[in-house]
Amino acid sequence: MAGKALTLTSSARAVFKHLAFEGASTRPQIGAALDLSRPTMSAAVTELEKLDLVKTIGVVSGTTGRKAAKYRVGRGAGHVIAVDAGSTHVRLRVSTLDRRLLLSRTYRLSENQVMLSEDISRAVAGEVAAALAETNEEWGPLRTFGIALPSRVVSSPGDVVSTGQNRIFSHFTPPEDVDILLENNVNCAAVAEHLHGAALGTSTFAYIQIGFKIGMGLMLSGHLIRGRNGAAGEIGHLPYPVGPSMQPIAGEVERYLGTEAFMARVQSNWNDGNTLAPGDTAQLLYLAADGNEEAIRHVARHAADIGAVVAACVSVVDPGLVVLGGGYGSSPLLAPRVQQVASQLSYPVEIVSSPLGSEATVLGIEKLAIDSSLAKLVG
Template identity: 55%
Template sequence: MTRTPLTLTGSALAVLRALVERGPSTRPQLGQDLGLSRPTMSAAIAELIQAGLVEPIGAVQGGMGRRAVEYRVATHAGHVIAVDAGSTHIRLRLSTLDRRLLHSSLHPLPQSQYALTPQISAVVAAAVAEALARTEADWGPLQAMVIAVPTRVVGPEGDTAATDQEVIYSNFTPPPQVECTLVNNVNCAAVAEYHYGAAQGRQTFAFLQVGVKIGLGLMLNGQILRGVNGAAGEIGHISFPFAPGLTPQRGEAERYLGTEAFMARVRAGWPADAGPPPRDTYELLARAGTGDATALAHVEEHAAQIGAVIAICVSVIDPGLVVLGGGYGASPLLRPKVEEVVRRLAFPAEITTSTLAAEATVLGAERLAVERAVSALLGLPC
């Protein structure tokens, strides 16, 4: 559906973007932050209210005993849907243009999916249908939708068949009133860490996701690096293994370091006198956290292998900061050994752990959806 873009003055646009970014604020707060005079602020707020983009929500106590009216982005200005089409779960957030949560859902997949599959598409379809059915009239129109997918993504001019990104539409049809944008899931997580998580204040960093698959999101000078083929950060595709008599295989690093192959090695090497092997990485980490020597040895060995992969990244990109995330990678048990290996093999780099954990990808998708929604409302390039 084509909407007529709104035209705002520069001051009104600045106030709108500030409210989108920071949430509810008073005119004095906004005026001070934006360097706008009281008359200019009053005119900008009036303009935004007239356009249906901003609403007052009551008064709060200000300085010198004064009370000031607080404003926020109007709920009826519209909403966005963000979906994390993950390998083990589908996460969905439906939120306002200033990211107030209106609806969320979590849908486990029947079994882990190594690639983007029709089964993932079917669960996404069910999650979106549920969200649309729960949408209330005073939430305004659906303004944008972003789906984070576990594959590289190219634009319409690229070879979409080679990326498998279109598989998301095998059982899912986007709502007709809005454009649906696909973004690589690890890139979404990096966006979230940049704005809300462990990488706040850092213009350049790398985000390594370790779960069923591994992937790298690269933020360089405040911009996600996507690459010509949408493959920047596909560190799982580095040639591997390197050893006499062995031929490196495409994608073998991802298969070897992913949690399914890792747990297969754990079960195969679990001593008989150590009791039954853990059923999954959650149980393995839980045992390691209680001091179980066998579990901890497996975790440290895997962390050393992850550290070696990060050392490759650090040697090529020199990001200064690497954030560990993903269903398994976000465990703080990995960090000490990863730090040790990277320090030994590569240039100086700070290693830290995601503060957003499993929510990182869907929060990044939400952020991108809001940016697209605001740009579309104002007729600006996305």
């Protein structure tokens, strides 16, 4: 399916990459962006057309009345499958190398998964099988299969036993002859925020996910930081609790801040006799947005706890910008209080809510899968 790397002239390679990164463009637009002469552009397009790497999709009239052909990436470039193998949902996107969406699927797991599990692997197997059954020959060859995992991820020859990353293959067997790319889910979300979201144009920032679990993706000077053991950003393992006669417990801060424990506290300490305690965070946020004082109190209390963890991260890496994401964390109701507490406890930092919400992770692994495909296809 994936095929071998292609040998292209430098001008053809530049034109193809421009179309992949910038989307459909006219010949004059591409030539101006790449500073290519008309003969060079013509030769490059002809070279790419012979390989079905570009496709003419129409003709555009300019201001002077002259017409120009418009191109986009062709079927010969192929497509990728990106999967967010999450703790609560499995999300899947099939996309071209210029990020045109071909197919999208979402599956809700019957139970939330604390760790990467066989249930997640089964769900991924089912969703991928359904996607492959809908494959259209116009999509071209499948180049890369990217999977975002709720676990640490290391590359070979790293210790894949301790990360547990290969559990994804307990019930899921990827298609043969296709490159497989694994990445931590929160790292993927950070990539998406850098490309599409609140960190667009920002080279240094932290993405902090607050949902069923918590985690951080860290980008410094445009580089995603993974760490030697794939554990950079694993803020769920910050020492907690800390104090006299207290013994820190591994992963306890994640359990405390995660939405299950949070909602248990909300329900056991709900003091509004006129309104039933919310059953989940969506209901809690709805009540808070509607002005319910008890809901506002609980959201503010939790936001202060999140702010303390953000302050710890800011004290270590000073990212300047922190994007709050995840199913719960992306709510704009949290950001002001998190900002207040984090700034009081550490250094000045801008706190913003993710505009991508629950789609951030799958968009990030899609980006990484496309980048990998482009590198192997044309260098």
